[in-house]
Amino acid sequence: MWPEGNGFAAAFTFDFDAEEGIIGDDPANADRPGVLSQGTYGAKVAVPLILDLLAAKGVTATFFIPGRVAERHPSRVEAIVAAGHEVAHHGYTHTSPTSLSRDEEDLELAKGLEVLRSFGTVVTGYRSPAWDFSANTEELLVRHGFVYSSNFMDDLRPYRREGSDLIELPIQWTLDDAAHFWFDADSWNKKISTAEEVRTIWEGELRGYRRLGGAFILTMHPQIIGRPYRLELLEAFIDHVQAMPDAWVTTCREIAGRVR
Numbered sequence: 001m002w003p004e005g006n007g008f009a010a011a012f013t014f015d016f017d018a019e020e021g022i023i024g025d026d027p028a029n030a031d032r033p034g035v036l037s038q039g040t041y042g043a044k045v046a047v048p049l050i051l052d053l054l055a056a057k058g059v060t061a062t063f064f065i066p067g068r069v070a071e072r073h074p075s076r077v078e079a080i081v082a083a084g085h086e087v088a089h090h091g092y093t094h095t096s097p098t099s100l101s102r103d104e105e106d107l108e109l110a111k112g113l114e115v116l117r118s119f120g121t122v123v124t125g126y127r128s129p130a131w132d133f134s135a136n137t138e139e140l141l142v143r144h145g146f147v148y149s150s151n152f153m154d155d156l157r158p159y160r161r162e163g164s165d166l167i168e169l170p171i172q173w174t175l176d177d178a179a180h181f182w183f184d185a186d187s188w189n190k191k192i193s194t195a196e197e198v199r200t201i202w203e204g205e206l207r208g209y210r211r212l213g214g215a216f217i218l219t220m221h222p223q224i225i226g227r228p229y230r231l232e233l234l235e236a237f238i239d240h241v242q243a244m245p246d247a248w249v250t251t252c253r254e255i256a257g258r259v260r
Contacts (some may be wrong), residue, residue, distance in 0.1 A: 007246035009215040012061045018043040018069045024094030043073040046226020055236045062252040064127040067092035067115035086251040088125035095116035137159045148256035155213035158259045176219040195233035
């Protein structure tokens, strides 16, 4: 499946949610600037730092971006595109498709595509804001010309979904920074992991993906991974992956292309 000389694939992906991820969880948050500032950090501070790090390491990443984030922070999307990174669809609003009617979901996809394509980039991938599909999602993705989805947790390797030409790039909660670092301000009962703990988990998973020839899809959020301490984790982890001679570090679009 992989290019000659490569035994497995690795993709560094970022869900650039900014304020929209917080509004999508609860529309009432739109009137809470202090709460929204957590997302603002992602656009204001973290994305430039991440782009600098990726450039220094020679890594081309995939950024899943809601349309409203692109409208709110166009200069950041321009910088992502200018750096040669892949831009993929993450909804227009950060709303789960399971809560939308078919027409509403269709409009979300169409508006998101229109906004992202206005930056002069090709958009072929989709990641649901909820890592979930409605009964209409797959059919709508095919109708809008998407090539791949990155939403399900049922495999270690990419595969063609049954009944359509859509390619699935599986993800997993253990390979998502939010599962380890996100703080639950409502209950105050969720521990924030240390970078050392998370690196141990990610490196352990990576060994398995390498041994089994899988596609290691790491999901991160600028406002979460983009803290100074965690950027050190990301830099060290990129070094760790790149030191593996059989690693193919690439974008989701390129991984999907191997299945096609």
